[in-house]
Amino acid sequence: MEIEHDVSSELVIPISYGSSEVIETGKWGFEKPEAAFMTAPCQEVCPAGNPIPQFLYFAGEGRYQEALEAILNENPFPGVCGRVCFHPCEKDCNRIQYDEAVSIHALERRVFDATSSHAPGIPPLSSSVNAKRIAVVGAGPAGLSAACFLRRLGYRVTLFEARKELGGVMRWGIPEYRLPKSIVKKEIKRILQLSIDVKTGVKVGKEFFFRELDRFDAVFLSPGAGSSLSLGIEGEDLKKVWRGGDFLNRINSGGKIKIGKEVIVIGGGNTAMDVARSALRLGSKVTVAYRRTRAEMPAIQDEIHEAEQEGVRFEFLLQPVKISLLKNNKVRVKFQRMKLWGKDRSKRPKAIPVEGSTLTRDADRLIQAVGEGVDLSWIPETVGQNGLIDVNLSLATSHPKIFAGGDAVDQPRTIVTAIGAGKKAAIAIDLYLRGHHPNGVFSRIRVGKRGALSMEAYLSGRNEGTWSQPKEVISYPQLHTLYFEHSQRVEMSKLDRMTALKDFSEVNLGLTREEARISALRCFSCGTCNYCYNCYFFCPEGVVTLDPQRRIRTVDLEHCKGCGTCAKVCPRNGVVMKEAG
């Protein structure tokens, strides 16, 4: 006898077509999962506090528009930073401890490049219109960043710039082969679209009296460090001796320059590297003389490396002591040999002379790039100190409504630090005008503990005037690396040396679409959700819902038994179990 099975019936297999939702299994547990997003170390170390895991997530999904918006919320210069930032993010990338760092720098550039054709604008941060007026003096990265954020917070911003064009060091300092002017223009245009009152060719202290700034409710000074420091040695004023800043300025002004066959560059910073590599492109043989060794050079490692690759010669432990003009119209530099001995106040090895050891080098041109100073002649004396504008931690000067940032204050002289300072100043000014003390607020809106602030965090509490605790920084051991696979880092391709040295064409070529996708997907998304679906797949109750498009992760707490599986399987430590309330 064969029995007839009604296999579709609930009465053959125990299946229910009703709903089990009536059973409130959520009441059984003692703990509930909570999204506990943490700050990634890459983001912490970024002076602008770029939301790196967030924009990399979008980039990995090919959602470049959203990736761009994510960066713009914290940093208006992804195109610039994606090219010339010294990218400390990659050094602190957790992935280094697993295999190789994620190509964050190249990906930031990719985000700009992929969206630049339709040039999306920057959304305002605050809907409230504010009648208060703010002056920003100096339109380099710090000034433009401050103007951008202040405008987005609703203020009326007037930007004063002594030169004919905006951009500061981005426009006049960094050569085209590293940072094409078209990129800088695009990013500045995007900022200006926010409707900022721009006064170019107006030097405060000359065409516009400093005291007139008093008409504004607050002032941000970001004049930069535009004057090259002097060597203080004999022969420095010879016509054959140029200052690095002036040289770069002339190159970036588009003028024709003849510098001769052999060039000696003095200095070990980024300006020296820019000068040396520019001189190579003008057809010269270039030697860089630096008074310490390669390890102490303050220039970005990549820049030093690229300069070496391109054929710049380096001579270390040489300090110029005298420059003279030879009859054959060459310059002769007398160098003192140096050695490293002990440490200076900044804990860098100190260079001291080797007694009686000197040598000379001849060249057609000497370009000295040993640092830049700040022109303080137009600023009230009380605001300056040691050749810099004196500010406290919230970038306030001793004058209650004057703030300052960028290269003119005591901070690392990098573009991204200046951008971060612009953001910090915007927040500090906003707090000042709203009558808040910045200290209590800064400690809540910090991105980790290395100085960067989060605009997103600031806005989250701005209306109520209260801010929640900042997120902790996630360390490598907190990741569940079992879920990751090893993969190779992708580097940007570059122009070959011969092509690169022909003219000032951009050397780095960026990542291809596919390289960018693969690179972005390498991000561990430390401390944040990247919709890997681990929690969703492993949840025995099926109570996790994810919506990657709207970036929402929800847990049906009425049915979550609090088993903690989701917390255990989250590769990025984005879920913690908390005692149910």
Place this chain on the structure above:
Amino acid sequence: MKEFITGNHAVARAVRLCRTPLIAAYPITPQTPIYEKLSEWEASGELKGIMMRTESEHSAMASCIAASLTGVRTFTATSSQGLALMHEMLHFAAGCRVPVVMANVNRLLAAPWGFWADQQDSLSQRDTGWIQLYCENGQESLDTVIQAYRIAEQVFLPAMICLEAFVVSHFMEPVEIPDQVQVDRFLPPLNLPHRFDIDKPGYLVPVVPPELYRKYKHMSQTSMNSVKEIADRVDREFREEFGRGYGIIEPVMLEDAEIVIVTSGSITSTARIAIKTLRGQGHKVGLLKIRLFRPFPVEAIQHSLQGKKKIAVIDRNISLGSGGIFCQELRAALVHSSDHPLTFSYIAGIGGTDVDPEIIEKIALDAMKRGEPVDTPIWIMD
């Protein structure tokens, strides 16, 4: 075409012939060669299905259950401790009415540790609701896998085929490999109803009230009971297609037998030799091989043992505190037959100890001498 292969490889070959799309398994001695062979064929592309390497036998069975509920044929193989670990899921498989087919290589259960032939592992799972078939050799193991799918898929119950460690699993013998066309004809592509239907969402294993639970169990028992007839028919159909068959039990020289040896698995082969020797010495000895253990073929056994006076059941297993498990079952099957025979329980081959023809002869002669019932098992200790 015949191939000289082990019992394990015969099982693997059967799984391939059945075009099983989902195999979920975890390796364990002495089952591992099945796992390895299927993996090898998966890699070479000869096996079209997926070899899912799970982290435990418990998960292997859970995977098979879930896959089966999507309407596909599934297979797993295990042994001993692996089967024990699977125990919870065995109940789920039966309760979910999934026709999963499993090969269990009979190995002793720890403690103490060992790898040797012993039916304790599968017999400990007697009451999980699985069909159980015990195979005598590699050929029968191969054929029984194919039959098991035919049976299981008709009644929506899982089926376990058992072959003993090493003596069958690793023993090489010429095995007739059925033609794929014939297997396809015998076992057409599976058309199980899809239990997971996105247009009609449901959830499995709901909480049910006592009466409904009882109803499910009652239905399962009805289905299980029907297996005796279905398995017999499937075996006959198999014989028609392939020219080989085994029956759910196999009577050997029973007509005039005064004493009947009852065996299962590989000991049957040895017993076939022993009874020939005994017959040559003038003893009227018969043999009954039990192939289908769950459901227990009560009617067929009653019929074949009608009028017999003495029965010696050889068990390579023991229910401690009672006796050989096949013997218990047999006694229970015969309890209502009039003039039921004296049934002795012999424990032989435990822990993989050899059961050679002389031992079986000794058992037969011992049983012949006895005139009184013995309630405790008789251990063969040499």
